[in-house]
Amino acid sequence: MESLNYAIVTGASSGIGYEFARQLAQKGYPLIIVSNEEKISECAKQLSEQYDVEAHGLVRDLGKQDSARELYDYCYEHGWPVEVLVNNAGVYHDKDILDDSEAFTSLIMNLHMYTPAMLCYLFGQDMRERKKGYILNVCSVTSKMAAQRLGTYGGTKAFLAHYTRALHIELKQYGVYVTNVSPGAVDTGLYSIKPWLTKVGKCLGIIVSPQTLARRGLRALFNGRSKVTIPCVFWKILSVIILLIPTCLLRLIRRLGLF
Numbered sequence: 001m002e003s004l005n006y007a008i009v010t011g012a013s014s015g016i017g018y019e020f021a022r023q024l025a026q027k028g029y030p031l032i033i034v035s036n037e038e039k040i041s042e043c044a045k046q047l048s049e050q051y052d053v054e055a056h057g058l059v060r061d062l063g064k065q066d067s068a069r070e071l072y073d074y075c076y077e078h079g080w081p082v083e084v085l086v087n088n089a090g091v092y093h094d095k096d097i098l099d100d101s102e103a104f105t106s107l108i109m110n111l112h113m114y115t116p117a118m119l120c121y122l123f124g125q126d127m128r129e130r131k132k133g134y135i136l137n138v139c140s141v142t143s144k145m146a147a148q149r150l151g152t153y154g155g156t157k158a159f160l161a162h163y164t165r166a167l168h169i170e171l172k173q174y175g176v177y178v179t180n181v182s183p184g185a186v187d188t189g190l191y192s193i194k195p196w197l198t199k200v201g202k203c204l205g206i207i208v209s210p211q212t213l214a215r216r217g218l219r220a221l222f223n224g225r226s227k228v229t230i231p232c233v234f235w236k237i238l239s240v241i242i243l244l245i246p247t248c249l250l251r252l253i254r255r256l257g258l259f
Helices: 015-026 040-051 067-077 102-130 151-174 195-203 210-222 232-244 247-255
Strands: 006-010 031-035 055-059 082-087 133-138 176-183 227-230
Touching: 006 015, 006 067, 006 102, 015 031, 015 040, 015 082, 015 210, 031 040, 040 055, 067 102, 082 102, 102 133, 102 151, 102 176, 133 151, 133 210, 151 176, 151 227, 176 210, 210 227
Parallel strands: 006 031, 006 082, 031 055, 082 133, 133 176, 176 227
Antiparallel strands: none
């Protein structure tokens, strides 16, 4: 696929984000990749050389409330029309709500809710006007898991999931596709899982690689699907089971110190 317009991927310096960027470069998209890590410039250089595409690495702190507007204005000033937006930047988290610092609570809410919503709002208006565009929001299976230690993480992802569904309905008639990709466990080294358990999880299809996640997510996006859960069956079953657990049982689990 060749395109004169750009693909922008946030949180692209490693893991899932880098894989989204790599596969988009493979499709011929010039890239704008964003991270709060300095190595994003080297990532852009590698992708540019490997796939012979234009690639720009931008160091940005997307946890700030004005970061979406700054990023949009920067792209506009440089004449980089964005055709594909992948909102991937985020932090994994399982901790009691009140044990977080005020600074971290503000960070995760901006990173998972305010910034991606505003990027959708700003770039989405341009896509609607051109009657072509693609927005992929990386949500999570935890968006349906209202349980202890997942309150902040799952809650912010729930907002993004609901926002994405509404945006999908509103924009598809204009030729703009919006997709929610909800990963379960992904082999990125983000979780404290022993290597042998990771290997077993991958064999059982419970844990997927970043390559598989990105490939299936982009396929769903370009096919105009509203949502894809990866891996599908196990995490869909688990999310239903958790929804059926009564609150009193969750409190008992809490008192027993099981989670």
